[in-house]
Amino acid sequence: MTTTTDMFAAIVGTEHVLTAERLATRDPGYCTAALGASILVRPANSTELSRICEAANSRNIGLVPHGGLTGLVDGTASHPGDVIVSFERMSSILRIDPLQGIAVVEPGVTLGALQQALEPLGLMTGVDIPSRGSCTIGGMVSTNAGGIQVLKYGMMRQNVLGLEVVLANGRVLDLSNELLKNNAGYDLKQVFIGSEGTLGLVTKIVLKIWPVPGGTCCALLACDSPEILPSLFNSARKNFGADLMSFEAMWPEYFHLTTSQPGFGRPPLPMGRGIYVIIELAGTSQAEAQARLVAFLEAGFEKGAVADAVVAQSGSERHKIWRSREDSDAIDNVSDTSLSYDIGLKLVDLPNFAARLRQRCAARSADLVPYVFGHVGDGNLHVMFAIRKSDAAQREVYDGLIYDTLSEFSASTISAEHGIGIEKRAVLARSLAPDTLATLVDMKKALDPCNTLNPGKVIVAGERNPSSGTSSGTQEQ
Known part of the structure; x- marks a missing residue:
């Protein structure tokens, strides 16, 4: 019988099938279990990937897609018996059409x-995230990435016009629409955006692209209390309308940590305030954007809403302001490891959630600090804990602090942009009604009946049964 290695080598070539020895030299990225599989294959195009999917489906082999490995919910974890599908060879920009406002790219x-x-x-792209140097467009599609410009440009779901997708059985779906308006039938691409590679593997993306604004200006604000956030954002939204690009917040513990790390230099603003906010504005020119932002800040000072502020006067000053918000890896520099959470709430509930979480943490231990920051304008908070490796086995304790607090607020979600992966699968029911969750399972079974595409991620849809090539219907452990 042909071995698994030989089977895939016949499709992609021996040099593009990596086994354990070569896998051991690769970086697993943010998921320590990413390289748990014994084989990695590197297809060059959708035709090869189609044959890979068809072969894997016939032998009931799990396929785990890998992009830039920057995901934070163990969505790229693999296990012995699985095969990793890396998109590193499918990394071409196929076409840029400035008139139509699209870029057609491969997922890598x-x-x-x-x-x-x-x-x-x-x-420019509408979606921008801190891991821009390594994250891939395919990965961003699979998790419906958001980032720091959602207010103006939306998430990936609003920026993808079309896709090409390979299904579990090898069928290739050409959903590569390039039209801004197209109502011909169901919008199938939306099924695959945010599905984390569990329903199909994306091989081509038609992405909206945008003109770079004539000018931008950003400022770092300090306010005395987080309670001001909803009204301050509402005021910014009324003043700037569609020109408001970003409205980000950092609670003081996080701001102090990122700006006091070695090599950062002098913080843009002094410590000691209750909340720090970054506002970035687009305009017809840098001078026009700056004038509008300065006027907004002056009004904020007069009303007592803003206690301190600094406006970036250069690219380096802008970079330093944004580094204070984006450099969350600083948490790993003060601890053995860290835990990261990504939640969403109504705007009015953001300050209260953070306050209640801090109270819960303090009640458990005086040394337990939640580092809170995020995209306040779209209701998305990130929370991180700096922990010892010995505490990582008690993950359920930290999960309880986050999700029990979250359950006190209506219209909340356990994931705003990071996805579900394995990490949040057990708590998905907190954000979805039973019938909705059951429908997701039905969709998975319909598109991937043998459960070979990124098995075990997002939902439990049945355990693979390699001997029969069918799903047993029992839950994965």
Whole structure:
């Protein structure tokens, strides 16, 4: 009988099938279990991937897709018996059409590479996230990434016009629409955006691209209390309308940590305030954007809403302000490891959630600090804990602090942009009604009846039974 290695080597070539020895030299990224499989294959195009999926489906082999490995919910974890599908060879920018406002790319293209290609044309991507140097467009589609410009440009779901997708049985779906308006039938691409590779594997993306604003300006604000956040954001939204690009917040513990790390230099603003906010504004020119932002800040000072502020006067000053918000890896520099949570609430509930969480943490231990920051304008908070490796086995304690607090607020979600993966699968029912969750399981079984596409992620849809090639219907452990 042909071995698994030989089977895939016949499709992609021996040099593109990596076994245990070569896998051991690779970086697993943010998921320590990413390289648990014994084989990795590197298809060059959708035809090869189609044959891989068909072969895996016939032998009931789990396929785990890998992009930039920057995901934070163990969505790239693999196990012995699985086969990793890496998109590193499918990393071409196929076409940029400035008039139509689209870029057609393969899934392995990094966000940073696409941004560099667009910059000389005066164009940009709508979605931007801190891991831009390594995250891939395919990975961003699979998790419906959001980032720091959602207010103006939306998440990936609003920025993807079309896809090409390979199903578990090898069928290739051409959903590569390039039209801004197209109501011909069901919008199938939306099924795959945010599905984390569990329903199909994306091989081509038609992405909206945008003109670079004539100018931008950002400022770091300090306010005395987080309670001001909802009204301050509402005021910014009324003043700037669609020109408001970002409205980010950092609770003081997080701001102190990121700005006091070695090499950061002098913090943009002094410590000691109750909340720190970054506002970035687009305008017809940098001077026009700055004038509007300065006027907003002056009004905020007069009303007592803003206690201190600094406006970026150069690219380096802007970079330093944004580094204070984006450099969450600083938490790993003060601890053995960290835990990261990504939640969503109504805007009015953000300050109260953070306050109640801090109270719960303090009641458990005086040394337990939740580092809170996030995209306040779209109701998305991130919470991180700096912990010892010995505490990682007690993950349920930290989960309880976050999700029990979250359950006190209506219209909340356990995931705003990171996805579900394995990490949040057990608590997915907290955010979805039973019938909704059951429908997701039905969709998984319909598109991937043998459960071979990123098995065990997002939902439990049945355990693979390699001997029969069918799903047993029992839950995975």
